[in-house]
Amino acid sequence: MTRLGGAAVVFVDDDGNRVELAPDESDALFTLTAELEAATVSACPTCRSRVVAVVALVDVLRAGAPHTRSSELVELAEEAPTLHVYVEDVTSRCRHEDWHDPGHEEWADALDDEPSLGRLAP
Numbered sequence: 561m562t563r564l565g566g567a568a569v570v571f572v573d574d575d576g577n578r579v580e581l582a583p584d585e586s587d588a589l590f591t592l593t594a595e596l597e598a599a600t601v602s603a604c605p606t607c608r609s610r611v612v613a614v615v616a617l618v619d620v621l622r623a624g625a626p627h628t629r630s631s632e633l634v635e636l637a638e639e640a641p642t643l644h645v646y647v648e649d650v651t652s653r654c655r656h657e658d659w660h661d662p663g664h665e666e667w668a669d670a671l672d673d674e675p676s677l678g679r680l681a682p
């Protein structure tokens with residue numbers, strides 16, 4: 561029962577479907593996928609928050625070593641209503657101030673539709 565409230569990284573599509581990864585799961589995923597680099601469209605330079613392309617994400621997940629949550633992430637990617645899914649680093653207090661390309665705006669818009677994750681107040 562470490563998952564609820566213990567997510568480190570959350571994958572969200574434009575419909576608000578989400579897959580939450582616990583810290584150990586997200587560390588393993590980022591290691592196995594070389595930080596999702598091949599699928600990343602735009603990323604914050606200082607945290608793990610990023611925009612990923614769904615087709616490339618599926619490729620990366622299938623090409624790499626199996627991860628415990630791969631099938632859920634593949635399903636999220638395959639059913640995403642747009643070409644992108646959004647990764648939020650929920651453990652970081654990063655405000656993404658150095659993330660300047662248009663991907664950041666798209667990412668912020670997508671996550672704005674989400675119910676609050678109960679983020680810690682500043």
Ligand SMILES: [Zn+2]
Binds near residue numbers: 606609659
């Ligand atoms: Zn950031």
